[in-house]
Amino acid sequence: MIEENAEQRSDEPGVEAGEQDITTESDSSETPPDDAITWRAFLETTPPGVTLAIREIRVQQPGRFRSWKVYAPDSIFLYCGSDHCTGMRFFTRSSYRPPPELENDPVDFLLTYKCRNCEITEKRFAVHAWTEELYWGRAVKIGEYPPFGPQIPARLQRLVQQDRDLLMKGRRAESQGLGVGAFAYYRRIVEDNKDRVIDEIRRVAEKSKAPPELLQRLERARNMVQFSAAVEEIKDGVPEALLIEGHNPLTILHQALSQELHAGTDQECLELATSIRVVLTALADRTSRILKDEAELNQALKRILHRDK
Numbered sequence: 001m002i003e004e005n006a007e008q009r010s011d012e013p014g015v016e017a018g019e020q021d022i023t024t025e026s027d028s029s030e031t032p033p034d035d036a037i038t039w040r041a042f043l044e045t046t047p048p049g050v051t052l053a054i055r056e057i058r059v060q061q062p063g064r065f066r067s068w069k070v071y072a073p074d075s076i077f078l079y080c081g082s083d084h085c086t087g088m089r090f091f092t093r094s095s096y097r098p099p100p101e102l103e104n105d106p107v108d109f110l111l112t113y114k115c116r117n118c119e120i121t122e123k124r125f126a127v128h129a130w131t132e133e134l135y136w137g138r139a140v141k142i143g144e145y146p147p148f149g150p151q152i153p154a155r156l157q158r159l160v161q162q163d164r165d166l167l168m169k170g171r172r173a174e175s176q177g178l179g180v181g182a183f184a185y186y187r188r189i190v191e192d193n194k195d196r197v198i199d200e201i202r203r204v205a206e207k208s209k210a211p212p213e214l215l216q217r218l219e220r221a222r223n224m225v226q227f228s229a230a231v232e233e234i235k236d237g238v239p240e241a242l243l244i245e246g247h248n249p250l251t252i253l254h255q256a257l258s259q260e261l262h263a264g265t266d267q268e269c270l271e272l273a274t275s276i277r278v279v280l281t282a283l284a285d286r287t288s289r290i291l292k293d294e295a296e297l298n299q300a301l302k303r304i305l306h307r308d309k
């Protein structure tokens, strides 16, 4: 369920069946620089503000005017954070905004892609591009939305609602190897969201008909100010369905947070930060799945019982 490996993909151009033919007249003086990449690799892996050489930057249109157009790929491979996907998926270019002409002058343009699987998530790129030779040129992203960088599952964003911005910053710091920073952001998120997380655990406990004693402990923990005291109160009080490899997720989070930050190297902090995010994601996955299953079951029961009347 955890998203990874966004960058470990091949650099192949996004040429697929049905994509337009590239004009094949070749000219050896037009060889792009060695570090030139494809449009597809550029869109998928390059952050805004970085100018790169693009191979096959444009394609000549058939027909009378033989105009040149930006050779934007029909599909690219990106992370989709919707509840249906939560992983790497193909995104298809929206046809209502075709790539613009690219002749001698630089152009600014937008490209929009939509997840082919859920057809919900959209990705928009604003790009500035120009030609250097007949077939290759350079491009820089002016921006993209959702922002460049590792994306975060919708379920986790919902779990930490008011701290979504901190979560984004933490994830960005983590992806850039800024361990101390990522750890500090995640610590804030866990401590700020203690009440919300315990509320979600209590909802799961209620749905799974947990004994009243356990519900009372969750209630007490909810009202405790100190995170460590709350974790101690419910160290044996989490429904079995939420345990991660047999461990209480709150206890694991607390252990990760109690490590002495000042003593740790950036690398140690980074590893702890990643662990915190993975555990939080697993917890968000489990609570939302159990609560959703329960809601669906209730719906199904309602439909059957109504029919019997």
Ligand SMILES: [Zn+2]
Pocket (backbone or CB within 6 Å): 080, 081, 082, 084, 085, 086, 089, 115, 116, 117, 118, 119, 120, 121
């Ligand atoms: Zn999707």
